[in-house]
Amino acid sequence: MESSTTPNFDPYAILPFSAYRSAECPEGECCYSLMHFIESEKFRGVDESSRLFLLGQSDPDDFLLETGVIHPSLVRGDWADVRFALIRAGMWMQLVQHQVELRDALLQPGCSTGIALLDEVAADIYQRLTTSLETGGELRRVVIAGDLTIDNEAIFDTFDHLFQIRQPDEVCVSNEAGVAELVHRYAQSRYIPVRTFDIAAGVQACATALLDKGTHVFTVSKNETSDSALANDLLVMAAAQGKVAHRFALDA
Template sequence: MESSTANTPIYDPYAILPFAAYRSPDCPEGDLCYSLMHFIESEKFRGVDDCYRRFLLQQEAPEDFLLETGAIDQDNVRADWVEQRFGLIRAGMWMQLVQNQDALRNSLLQPGCSTGVPLIDKVAADIFSRLVAANESDNALRRVVLAGDLGISSANVFRTFDHLFQSRLPDEIYISDEVGLADLVNQYALTRYIPVRVFPCGGDADACAHQMLEKGTHVFTISRGEESDSGLANRLLALAAEQKKVSHRFSWNE
């Protein structure tokens, strides 16, 4: 008689399945994570030792990565690790999943997926539950596109984000690799471990806007004037209106 676990969907958090995570000064398009565990182990050192965090992300060979992380002194990780770990694991798994849906269709996109790690099992179950609930018309996924002035540099803009998301956090935030507001959005998402997806613009605002709105559900821009100094922000507002998607421009005064 076959074991009851024979048909259990299995997901290996150590499997090499690269995805782009949050932006960093060295990687405005998003840090490359070779596996979910690369993301998790490196996040233990965010705000504590960013050089070591980047070093862990660079360990492409599974054997080197396992040797390095097996020797980590858990007393030296970030002080808020226990409080933050569920949210950060969820964000990492979500980002990996949306960027690798075909590869993960038979594991994370199935009920009862097993990862071999109880906490990660709970995260997988939570994400699957959210995706099932998203089939309800009044509970669809909320993918918020945020863009704005290239010259905005004050974290005071976080108050505007708090206002935007006071009733419900987005399932994902879409940003570009621009400077200014996009970088601040990335920082804000990190403080709450909201999954992000970074879209490289390459100077083509129209193409980038179309890519972001292919699945983006809401568009919010922040600028000092009616016209932003970001051509992408202007194009996003116009395109959202054409597509009849929820959109709004917030005026910014530092």
């Protein structure tokens, strides 16, 4: 990861990546650049139409023009509290999806973005990746799946309990309905990076892909056998691979 020169990364550079899932974009919202993600998140929970409008500005000049007229009074009230975690999640997701392009920038120490806060985030991510190479510091990529019929955000309490000691570096989840959809909502609300896998590839293929990246597997279901074939297969396959795997039961 070492470099003899100061690496640079332009957060405005068009390098599209898939972020959190939404009703409009069940496959994950497309962010043309890191700044598209950051600037649009300023409106989450305040003005959804403006958030989606900014995400859709594919022309860099138009995007800069639109963001340049945003008045501080229009930005969400908790911006100062969430911005570091938010930026970190966006940078992580873009990095995961563009490792080759960003190898000489975000995967280097001392990366400069031209924006102090983003430089801090880049340094934090680099430090975490460096620590992950040490014994005991390995990345925690958590796979979560479960019932297709659960649609109650009370399940967030289960996730909070699961991650109370250590938040995952990344959550790996399918684009199924039910628990998977709630995982997407939860990850966005806590700004945990998400890696999404397409169930349309088939249950077996999706489970294999999830386990290829995931280090821990957790499923949530009302009964011993879930109505999600993916959740059932994940538990069996994870156990066979010797990975940490556990099912959380919900009241029927």
